[in-house]
Structures are given as structure tokens and as C-alpha cells.
Amino acid sequence: MTHESSRRSAFRFAAFLLILWLAAQGKAQTLPDLGPPVRTDQVKSGSLLIATDRPGVFLPAPALETDVVIRVTGIVARATVRQRFANTAGDCVEGVYVFPLPESAAVDRMRLTIGERVIEAEIRERLEAKRVYEQAKSEGKKASLLEQERPNIFTASVASIGPNEEVEIEIEYQETVRYDEGKFHLRFPMVVAPRYIPGGAAVEGSPGMGWAANTDQVADAARITPAVMRPGETRANPMRLRVELEAGVKLRRLASTTHALQAAPIGDVSYAVTVAEEALAADRDFELNWEPDLGDRPKPAVFAENLDGQVYAILVVLPPDGAAVPGARLPRETIFVIDTSGSMYGPSIDQARRSLVFALDRLHPEDRFNIIEFNHVMRRLYGESRRALSETVGEAKDWVGRLQANGGTEMLPALRAALEGAAQGSEVRQVVFVTDGGVGNEEELFRYIHDHLGRSRLFTVGIGSAPNSHFMTKAAEFGRGTFTYVGSPGEVDEKMGGLFRKLESPVLTDVRVEWDDPAVEAWPEKIPDLYAGEPLLVAARLSSSAGSVRVSGERAGARWNERVPVRLSSDQRGVDRLWARRKIAALMDRMTGGANRDSVKCEVVDVALRHHLVSSFTSLVAVDLTPTLARGAVCAARAVPVHLPAGWDHGHVFGEMPQTATPARLFLLLAAALAALAVILHRPGSGGAS
Amino acid sequence: MTGQFATLPGPPPRSRLRRVCVFLLVAAALLFGQGAWIYAKAFVAQVLLQRAWRLTVRGGKTVAPWPRADTWPIARLRAPRLREDVIVLAGASGRSLAFGPGHLDGSARPGEPGNCVISAHRDTQFAFLRRLEIGDVVEMETPEGDRHRYRVFERRVAHKRQVGFLENTPDPTLSLVTCYPFDAVAPGGPLRYVVRARQEGAPR
Numbered sequence: 001m002t003h004e005s006s007r008r009s010a011f012r013f014a015a016f017l018l019i020l021w022l023a024a025q026g027k028a029q030t031l032p033d034l035g036p037p038v039r040t041d042q043v044k045s046g047s048l049l050i051a052t053d054r055p056g057v058f059l060p061a062p063a064l065e066t067d068v069v070i071r072v073t074g075i076v077a078r079a080t081v082r083q084r085f086a087n088t089a090g091d092c093v094e095g096v097y098v099f100p101l102p103e104s105a106a107v108d109r110m111r112l113t114i115g116e117r118v119i120e121a122e123i124r125e126r127l128e129a130k131r132v133y134e135q136a137k138s139e140g141k142k143a144s145l146l147e148q149e150r151p152n153i154f155t156a157s158v159a160s161i162g163p164n165e166e167v168e169i170e171i172e173y174q175e176t177v178r179y180d181e182g183k184f185h186l187r188f189p190m191v192v193a194p195r196y197i198p199g200g201a202a203v204e205g206s207p208g209m210g211w212a213a214n215t216d217q218v219a220d221a222a223r224i225t226p227a228v229m230r231p232g233e234t235r236a237n238p239m240r241l242r243v244e245l246e247a248g249v250k251l252r253r254l255a256s257t258t259h260a261l262q263a264a265p266i267g268d269v270s271y272a273v274t275v276a277e278e279a280l281a282a283d284r285d286f287e288l289n290w291e292p293d294l295g296d297r298p299k300p301a302v303f304a305e306n307l308d309g310q311v312y313a314i315l316v317v318l319p320p321d322g323a324a325v326p327g328a329r330l331p332r333e334t335i336f337v338i339d340t341s342g343s344m345y346g347p348s349i350d351q352a353r354r355s356l357v358f359a360l361d362r363l364h365p366e367d368r369f370n371i372i373e374f375n376h377v378m379r380r381l382y383g384e385s386r387r388a389l390s391e392t393v394g395e396a397k398d399w400v401g402r403l404q405a406n407g408g409t410e411m412l413p414a415l416r417a418a419l420e421g422a423a424q425g426s427e428v429r430q431v432v433f434v435t436d437g438g439v440g441n442e443e444e445l446f447r448y449i450h451d452h453l454g455r456s457r458l459f460t461v462g463i464g465s466a467p468n469s470h471f472m473t474k475a476a477e478f479g480r481g482t483f484t485y486v487g488s489p490g491e492v493d494e495k496m497g498g499l500f501r502k503l504e505s506p507v508l509t510d511v512r513v514e515w516d517d518p519a520v521e522a523w524p525e526k527i528p529d530l531y532a533g534e535p536l537l538v539a540a541r542l543s544s545s546a547g548s549v550r551v552s553g554e555r556a557g558a559r560w561n562e563r564v565p566v567r568l569s570s571d572q573r574g575v576d577r578l579w580a581r582r583k584i585a586a587l588m589d590r591m592t593g594g595a596n597r598d599s600v601k602c603e604v605v606d607v608a609l610r611h612h613l614v615s616s617f618t619s620l621v622a623v624d625l626t627p628t629l630a631r632g633a634v635c636a637a638r639a640v641p642v643h644l645p646a647g648w649d650h651g652h653v654f655g656e657m658p659q660t661a662t663p664a665r666l667f668l669l670l671a672a673a674l675a676a677l678a679v680i681l682h683r684p685g686s687g688g689a690s
Numbered sequence: 691m692t693g694q695f696a697t698l699p700g701p702p703p704r705s706r707l708r709r710v711c712v713f714l715l716v717a718a719a720l721l722f723g724q725g726a727w728i729y730a731k732a733f734v735a736q737v738l739l740q741r742a743w744r745l746t747v748r749g750g751k752t753v754a755p756w757p758r759a760d761t762w763p764i765a766r767l768r769a770p771r772l773r774e775d776v777i778v779l780a781g782a783s784g785r786s787l788a789f790g791p792g793h794l795d796g797s798a799r800p801g802e803p804g805n806c807v808i809s810a811h812r813d814t815q816f817a818f819l820r821r822l823e824i825g826d827v828v829e830m831e832t833p834e835g836d837r838h839r840y841r842v843f844e845r846r847v848a849h850k851r852q853v854g855f856l857e858n859t860p861d862p863t864l865s866l867v868t869c870y871p872f873d874a875v876a877p878g879g880p881l882r883y884v885v886r887a888r889q890e891g892a893p894r
Contacts, residue, residue, distance in 0.1 A: 660787065661869035661877035662732075662811050667725030669875050674718035678711040 062087050062095035062161065064237040064640045066282065068188060071244040072177060074303070075316060076572065077186060079105075081171045085640075087161040092635040094137065095158045095167075096209055097237075098226035098642070100189035102175050103152040103470035106581035107614040108574070109172035112144045112158075112622035121146070121622035123612045125605055129619035133159065140629035144169045146620040149223050150442070151585070152470040153192055154614070157637075160629050169622075174574045175581075176314065180482075181498045181533040183291045184247075187485075190239060190282040193466040193645045194228055195440045196341060196409035197221040209639040218440035225440070227641040237640060238279030243288055245271040253291040257487040258284055258465075283643035284465035287487060300564045304545055305575040311542040312576040317551050317562055318535045319508050329504060331366040332428040333385050334359075335418045335456075338400070339435035339463075341375040341409035347647040348464040349405040351489050352434045355461060356400045358496045359432060363388035368427075371396055374414035375407035385421065409439050415448055422454040430503055431479070434461040437468030445471070446592045449478040457481045459499060466645035478592070482531050502531040506556040513538050516547030523582040539579040542566065580611035588616070728788070732814040735789035739763050739777035746833050761786040764793055765800050766831040767808065774818045778830075782809050791815050791866075797856065798863075800830035801838040801889065805859045809867040812883070816868035819885050828864060828887050840864045840887035848882050862889035 067082040085095040101107065110121035121144065124132065129145060136143035137159035144167075145157045158167050178185045199217030208214075208222030215221055245254070247269050254263055260276040273288065280286075304313040336359060338352055356371070363369055368385040369392075372378060381399050386392050418431045437460075439445065449458060458479020460472040463486055476483040484499045486492055511527040513536075522540040530536060536551065548565040584604050591600045601617050608618040629635070735755070742755035743763045752762045765778040782792035791810035798804030810816035822828070828840045840863075847870050856865065863886060870883035 659869070659878065660809050660811050660816065660867060660882065661874070661879070662728045662788075662813055663877050664725040664728035665813055666876050667721045667728070671718040671720075671722035671725065674714045674721065678714035678718065681707060681714070682711050 062089075062093055062158075062638055062640060064095070064097060066099075066237060066239045068239065068241045069244070070186065070188065070242070071246070072186060073246045073572070074248050075177045075179065075184070075314075076174065076303070076574075076578070077177050078174050078574065079172065079188070081173075082168060083156060083171070084166060084168045085158050085161055086166045087163060090163050092160060092162050092629055092633060094635045094637040095156075095161055095640060096637055097156045097640040098149070098192055098210070098224065099154055099156065100152050100192050100466075101154055101171075101173060102187055102189065103473055104175045104581065104585070105152075105173040106175065106574075106577040106611075107146070107148070107154070107171060107173040107620070108577050108612045109170075110144065110146050110620040110622060111170040112142065112624065113168040113170065114142055114624055114628075117624065119622045119624055121620040123609055123614070123618055124621055125609070126617050126619045129621040132621050132623060133157065136160075136623040137635070138631075140627040140631050140633050142167060142624040142628055144622045146171060146614055148614045148616055148619070149220060150470055151588075152189065152468070153224050155223060160633070160635055162629060174577050176537060176578060179316075179318070179535045181501075183289050185485075186243065186288040187469065188241065188286040189466060189469065190280070190285055191466050191643050191645055192224065192226055193436065193438055193464075193468065194343065195225060195438045195468065196343070197225065197440045198408070198410055198412075199441070209637065212440070217444060221440055227639050228644050229641045237282050237642070239282045240278075241275050241280060241286060243271075243273040245273060245288075245290065247271070247290060247292070250293045251290050252293050253289070255290075256286065256288050257491055258287045261288075281643060281646075284646040285467075285469075285487075287485075300551070300562055302549065302564055302566045303572045303575060304542075304566055304568045305572050306545065306568055307576050310576075311545045311566070311568070312579045313540045313542060313545075313566055314572075314575055314578055315513065315538045315540065315549055315551070315564065316535055317564065319530055319553060319555070319560060319562075329364070330428050331364070331368075332430060332503075333368045333421075334363065334503075335385070335421065335429075335431045336360075336369065336371045337414050337418050337431060337433045337435075338371065338373050338403065339375075339409065339411075339438075340373045340403050340405045340407075341438065342406050343409065343436055343438040344405040344463065346405075347489065348436060349403065351463050351486055351492060352461075353400050353403060354489060354492045355434055355463070355486060355496050357397055358492060359500070360388075360393050360396055360400070362500045363393065365389055369396070370421075371399065372414050372417050373403055374410065375405070376410045377407070378410070378413040378417055380417065409435075411435070411439055411445055412441075412448060415445060416452075419449075419452045419454065419456050419458075422456045426455075429456045430481070431456050431458045432461060432499075432503075433458060433475070434463060435467075435472075436464040437462060437471035437475075439468070439471065442468075442471045442474070443592060446474055446478050447594075449475055450593055453479055459484070459503065461486060461496075461499065464645060465647050474589075477528065478589075480529055482534065498533070502533065505532040507531055508553040508555045508560070511536060511553040512551070514550045514552075515540060515542065516549070517542045517544065519543040521583075523579065523586045525586060539575075539582040541576075541579055577611050577613060580607050580613055583607050584613065584615050729814065731788055732790070732811070736776060736815070739779070739790055740775075743777045747831075747835055752833070755789075761789070761792070763790075764833065767791060768829040768831070769818060769822060769826065770829065771826055772818050772821055776810070776815045778808055782807075787811060794856065797865075800832050800864070801836060801862055803860065803862055805856065805863045805865055806830070807856050807865045807867060812868040812870065812872050816866065817872065819866055819868050819883060820872050822866075822885050826887075827890075828866075830864065838862070839890045841890050842885055842887045844884075844886040846884055848884050850880050850882050863887070864889070 063086040065084045070077050070079040087093050112119040133143050133145040140160055143159045147155045149155055156169060161167050197212040197215055197218045199215030210222040210225030212221040212225040249269055254271060261273055262276050263271050263273045265271050300317040302313050302315050304311050336356055338356055365388055367388045369388050370385040371381040381396055422429055458476060459481035460476045460483045462469060462472045472483045482502055484495050486495045508530040511530060513527060520540050520542050522538050545566050545568045548563055551562045553560050584607055587600050587604050591597055604615055605617050608615040614620055738755045742753045743766055745753040746763055754762055761779040761781055763777045764780045767778050768775045776791055778791045778793050779786045780793055782794045786792045787810060791808050794807035797807040800806050822842055824842050826842045830838045866885040868883050869879060870881040
């Protein structure tokens with residue numbers, strides 16, 4: 001009996017010690033000067049907060065609403081984007097919103113609306129505009145500033161928004177609608193997708209409020225990476241979008257690949273289109289397509305406008321279809337490049353895989369091919385291109401099926417690998433680049449394509465809900481290929497089929513545009529090769545509206561000609577701005593080609609100021625002359641956070657710090673609890689002499 | 691004594707109770723074993739790693755710490771004031787973290803300009819992070835035998851998504867990351883404890 005009880009008490013003592021130890025372990029612990037840690041899941045939904053670099057400190061962001069109205073007349077679209085900044089905080093703020101516009105948008109107008117007052121913005125050189133804005137801000141005046149960060153990324157800043165006040169800015173732009181493969185495409189981007197920022201720390205760069213720091217490869221990274229809402233945060237900055245479409249011809253089809261529509265015809269050839277959803281989440285691009293009735297192919301035309309004694313004209317010609325021209329299919333080498341970075345995770349990588357499988361099936365046995373996949377590392381399927389035999393194609397499909405999306409986007413090594421093989425062989429060499437273009441170092445990549453293209457041709461395929469179409473379009477332009485956008489898995493066959501028709505049909509080369517007017521200044525200077533279904537678009541400034549223009553080109557050994565008369569049209573406004581925007585784009589391309597930055601800047605500023613356009617070097621600024629806040633009032637600058645594009649996964653894009661705890665302690669705790677339970681159940685007297 | 695219960699089916703309640711107790715104790719022992727195994731693995735691995743490290747430094751090339759290892763030692767981290775001395779492994783995957791602190795792939799190497807990020811479990815090798823103070827010296831030894839001295843300038847709690855701490859810096863910086871709070875029982879929390887140190891002087 002004594003032996004028994006002593007055993008029992010020893011056991012109880014051990015259990016007691018264990019519990020004591022565990023209690024000591026579980027004791028709250030204090031760390032100096034760290035403040036209470038805040039978990040993001042404690043942030044109430046419905047409040048739009050922005051994180052600061054101090055953990056646990058959040059600031060309310062200005063609320064934003066956007067209204068977009070796009071009016072399309074023929075091939076010209078004029079858009080009004082209204083952004084309403086509301087300050088819900090108790091102190092004054094400066095609202096900062098980084099947002100996208102179409103990459104070819106000629107932004108020529110901004111109005112600042114405060115209650116009843118409307119202030120028209122002026123175009124100034126960028127630094128000067130910034131100075132005017134800062135001056136107004138320091139004097140407690142309301143002001144707005146619109147800056148261009150990339151051809152498709154803009155920053156709107158609104159100063160001195162008092163507590164519970166609302167300020168509206170209205171931005172207008174003009175662009176030409178894209179025509180391709182028998183359809184018109186109107187795109188409106190809604191969100192600046194997070195981009196991969198390569199490079200090391202920058203010595204200097206422009207200050208910004210983004211999540212990335214400036215690097216030696218992307219000197220303005222902080223300006224093009226707006227803070228992204230975390231998963232679980234409610235949908236903010238709602239959008240409304242309306243399109244007034246004066247097609248001018250009867251339509252066979254009017255549809256959107258991205259949103260559900262409500263379209264009402266107005267007369268025979270016009271439509272009012274709204275997005276069915278009441279308030280859109282700005283998390284994916286909007287695309288509207290319309291297809292003219294058969295026989296209503298765009299006819300060769302010149303739209304001209306007389307302005308201040310000069311005539312500005314846009315020439316649109318759709319060359320005859322390549323399929324009509326007989327031409328033997330030549331064997332080719334096709335290099336597929338597929339982006340497998342974290343931003344492609346989810347539906348995007350599925351679309352990319354399907355696109356690639358579709359493309360592999362279109363290869364002929366005499367063709368050669370290779371596949372390159374890249375995230376922050378680059379991998380090739382084969383050391384060098386192989387014939388597209390059934391076993392290699394099967395192998396390639398298996399390989400593609402296993403691709404996973406994760407990691408960074410180091411695009412340069414992949415581009416290098418894709419273009420370097422051009423030295424051997426003489427067949428047609430086509431590089432098909434499947435990506436969302438989520439990079440910040442576009443200029444560096446363009447320069448590489450420009451310098452190393454050789455006999456290769458680069459075709460970009462844009463994937464996902466918000467691809468960087470500036471990168472896609474320009475890369476294809478420098479690569480002398482085309483850009484194809486695949487918006488949803490359902491579109492893969494149609495869009496990739498169209499791309500392959502282009503890859504396979506003869507190209508219209510040596511395109512020449514000759515104007516009767518000797519004093520003409522036309523852009524682009526060098527006309528690119530045209531692929532099947534692509535129109536030729538040239539903007540020109542003429543001294544008079546007399547005469548005509550002759551267009552010619554060569555396809556499959558045959559010469560093709562077309563003569564179009566220049567005709568002033570009364571319903572075209574702002575053709576000069578389309579011309580100026582094209583001139584600026586061409587000048588900026590020269591810089592990529594190695595031209596002196598200062599002389600290019602000089603020319604760009606000159607054109608932009610004359611035509612009232614926002615550019616990399618010019619900004620729109622509006623200042624309200626009446627101060628509304630006390631002089632010297634300091635308003636905190638607060639960024640409007642943006643959505644993560646639909647289908648993107650936060651963890652795969654931004655990553656997380658590693659998981660750094662083991663379940664060891666949990667196991668020990670459970671072990672002790674079970675042991676303690678056993679001891680308690682083993683009551684006194686129960687385990688007696690049995 | 692037990693006769694009056696003889697007609698009841700099954701074992702008497704006391705004996706059933708005992709079975710439950712035995713079961714509980716066995717389960718406790720198993721769980722205890724599992725927990726202890728995690729600590730033992732971390733401890734034994736460091737002994738093997740110290741050996742592999744000596745061979746690495748002497749031989750000038752990487753040495754696998756044990757047969758079929760998928761990671762290897764890349765640096766030795768010491769906190770002289772706390773008498774802590776651990777070998778850092780390549781990669782910060784869950785598998786290598788079971789054995790020792792892991793160097794985040796793609797972050798700067800010790801002594802290089804940029805941010806050298808090392809993470810380890812809060813309950814094993816990096817339990818000492820809570821005792822590191824601002825101004826403390828942390829040393830990193832590379833396989834080439836260079837010793838880089840870093841001085842702690844910052845300690846903070848961050849959310850796991852605040853990956854800004856992993857970004858590159860102009861100066862050679864060392865970021866030590868572990869889970870927070872240190873005494874939480876269950877793994878998988880959203881917070882991290884980050885200690886940052888800046889390089890001082892030339893390597894020795």
C-alpha cells in the first residue's frame with residue numbers, strides 16, 4: 001500500500017511539474033517598443049485602410065469612384081474619365097491614385113471640379129507642373145496634377161481635400177480603335193497589375209508611394225506599383241462604364257469578352273452600351289468588340305481636319321486578305337516562350353498552357369520548334385530546336401502540362417535565349433511570347449529586342465485579366481510581329497487560330513505611303529510589315545487638303561497599289577492630337593533606339609505643349625485660386641489602393657515570409673494534457689490491489 | 691468482492707477506466723516522442739552540420755552534411771554575446787528549416803551588397819532572437835573563411851505578407867526572420883519577428 005501511494009504521488013508530482021512548465025511557457029511576453037501587433041484579419045471589412053511601413057498603423061484612404069463614358073465615331077474613340085475623391089477621414093488629405101489608360105491614349109484635358117466651380121487644367125513641362133502643384137498645396141489651395149509614368153500608367157494627385165469633402169477630376173483622351181481580323185476592338189484597362197521589379201537598389205530615382213523601391217533597372221518603381229488591397233478587403237473604387245458607339249455601318253455582332261453587356265440600338269448604325277453590373281470592381285480590363293456586316297470591311301479612307309491653317313489626317317487602309325494570295329507554306333522555326341512567374345498563377349497559366357498546346361498542334365513535321373519557360377530562372381525544353389515530329393510534340397505537351405506558375409519575372413534571359421538561336425538556319429523564325437507582361441523594366445527589354453531581333457519575328461500573346469498591353473504592343477512592334485490578346489479560356493482557339501493564320505500567311509512588306517503634298521510630316525516614319533487582317537494606320541500633317549495618297553506594298557512577290565483621296569470631314573475632331581500622340585510615340589521609340597535623351601525630350605515637349613498632350617515630359621495641372629485650407633496646413637498624402645487583377649493570387653504574387661515555427665510545442669502540450677487527464681482519471685483508491 | 695457484478699456484460703468499469711488511462715498515456719508518449727523528435731532533429735542536425743562546416747571551410751567546396759541531403763551549409767552565424775552558434779543552410783524551405791536556419795534563395799550572400807535573409811524556427815535555432823538586442827553583434831562566416839560583422843539596428847514584428855523586409859538594400863544587411871509570438875503553442879500564425887543588422891567594417 002505504501003509503495004502504491006508513493007508511486008501515485010510521484011506520478012502526480014510529475015504531472016504537476018509538466019503543467020507548471022507549460023503554464024510558464026504560455027505566459028504572455030512583452031517586447032519593448034513594438035506596439036500592439038495588428039493582424040490583417042482584425043481589420044474590419046468595409047473600411048478602406050492603407051498600411052504604413054509601421055506594422056499596426058493604418059490610415060484611411062480617400063474613397064474613389066470612377067465614371068467612364070467612351071464615345072466612338074468610326075475608328076476614333078473619345079473618352080471621359082471622371083474620378084471622384086472623397087475624404088472620409090477627420091483631417092485633410094492629398095489623394096494619390098495610380099491608374100491605367102489605353103497605351104495609345106492622347107490625354108489632352110483635365111478639369112478640376114469643386115462643388116460648382118470648374119477649373120480647366122493647363123499643360124506644362126512635367127517639373128514645372130509639379131512645382132505649380134506643390135506651390136498650391138503649400139498655400140492650402142485645391143489643385144490636381146496628372147502625370148504620365150508609362151504610356152499606359154498615369155498618376156492623378158488631388159491636393160488639400162478637407163475633412164468630409166469631395167473633389168472631382170475629369171480626364172479626357174482620344175485614341176484610334178484597333179481593327180484586326182475583321183473586328184474592331186475597344187479596350188479600357190481598369191487596374192495597374194502588380195509588376196515584377198528586377199534589379200538592385202537604386203542610387204537615385206523618383207519618389208513614389210508604391211510597394212516597390214526604386215531599383216537600378218526600374219528607376220521609378222515606386223511610382224508604378226500602387227498599393228494593392230489585401231485578400232478579404234472589400235471592393236472599393238467602383239466604376240461605371242458606358243460606350244456610345246456610332247459605328248457608321250451595320251453590325252453583325254457586338255460583344256464583350258470580359259463583361260456582361262446591355263446594348264440598346266439607337267437608329268440603324270449606333271448603339272448605347274453599358275456594362276450590366278451596376279458598380280464594376282476595377283479588377284479587370286474591359287474589352288468591347290464589334291464586327292461590321294460582311295461587305296462592310298473598312299474602306300480605304302482619310303479622315304482629315306483643318307486646324308490653324310494645317311490639315312491633320314489619319315489614313316486607314318486594309319490591304320487585301322493574305323489568304324487570297326497563293327503562296328507555298330515555308331518551313332519555319334518557332335520558339336515558344338511561356339511566362340511561369342507568380343503573376344500567371346491561377347486561370348492565367350491554364351490559358352497559357354492551352355494556348356501553347358493549341359500552337360503545338362498547328363506545327364508541321366518539317367517545322368522546328370523549342371519551348372522556353374521562365375520565372376526568375378529560365379529553362380528550355382531542348383538544348384536546340386527540334387523537328388516537330390509526333391513524339392517531340394507529345395513530349396512538349398507533357399512538359400507544358402507540368403508547368404507551374406511561381407516566382408519572379410526575369411524576362412531578359414528568356415528573350416536572350418529566344419533570339420540568340422537566330423544565327424543558325426535560314427528558315428522563317430518566329431518567336432511566340434506568352435506572358436502577362438507584368439514587368440517594370442519595359443524600356444530595357446525593348447532596347448534588347450531592337451538591337452538583337454535579327455531575322456526573328458516576335459509575336460506577343462497577352463494573357464490574364466489585366467495584361468500590360470503597352471509592353472505587349474511595343475514588344476511586338478520592335479519585334480516586327482503582332483500582339484494577340486487572349487482574355488479568357490474560351491477565346492484561346494479563336495485568338496490563337498487568328499495568330500496562326502498570321503504566322504502562316506505571307507506578310508505585306510516594303511509598304512510605302514506617298515502623299516501628293518511635298519510638305520507632309522507623317523508618322524510612323526517607317527511603315528511596319530503588315531500581317532493578314534491588319535490595317536495600315538498613318539497619321540499625317542499636310543499643308544492643304546488637296547491631292548491624294550498612294551499606298552503600295554509587296555506580298556508573295558506581287559505588288560499591290562491603292563490610291564485614296566484626302567477629304568476633309570466635318571465630324572472628326574482632335575485628329576491633330578492623334579497625329580501628335582503618334583509623333584510622340586515615334587520620338588520615344590527613337591530614344592529606345594539609342595537617340596540622345598535630351599534632344600528627344602526637347603522635341604516631345606515641343607509637340608506635347610503645342611497639342612496640349614500629357615507625355616512622359618509634360619503634365620496637366622489645375623489650381624483653384626481660392627485657398628480653402630489654412631496656409632501651411634499639412635495634408636497627409638494617401639494612396640488609393642487598387643484591386644489585384646481578377647484571378648490573381650496574392651500569396652503567389654507578393655510571396656510571404658517563410659513559415660518558421662514547428663508543431664513541437666503543440667505536441668508536447670497535447671502530450672502533457674493527455675498525461676494529466678490520465679492521472680486525474682486514475683483516482684485515489686481506484687488502482688488498488690488487483 | 692466483485693461477485694455481485696459478475697452478471698454484467700463486459701469488463702468492470704474500473705478496468706475500463708484503466709484501459710482509457712493506458713490509452714491516454716500511450717498517446718501522450720507518442721505525442722511527446724514526436725515533439726521531442728523535432729527538437730532532437732534540430733539538435734543532432736546542428737552537430738552534423740558543424741562537422742560538415744569544418745570540412746567545407748577546410749576543403750573550399752560544399753559538403754553535404756549527411757547522405758542524401760538536399761541542402762548544404764553556406765554560412766556560420768554567431769551571436770557572441772549570447773554564445774549562440776548555428777550553421778546556416780541553403781534555401782528556406784520547410785525541409786531545410788527542420789535542420790537549421792535557411793538562407794532565402796535569391797537574397798544576398800553574406801557580405802554582399804543587398805539583403806541577406808535568414809529564417810529559422812522560433813522554437814529551435816532562432817529562439818535566441820528574442821534575446822538579441824539593438825547594438826548586439828552578429829557574425830557571419832562564409833565558406834571562404836571571411837568573417838562579416840553585423841550590428842543589430844532594428845527589431846520588429848511584421849505580418850508575413852510585409853515582404854518589404856526581404857527586399858534588397860543598398861548596404862550589406864542581414865535580416866533574421868522567425869515566427870512571432872515566440873511562445874505561441876500552435877504553428878502557422880501570420881506574424882513574424884524580424885531582426886535587422888547592418889554590416890560593420892571589412893571582413894576579417
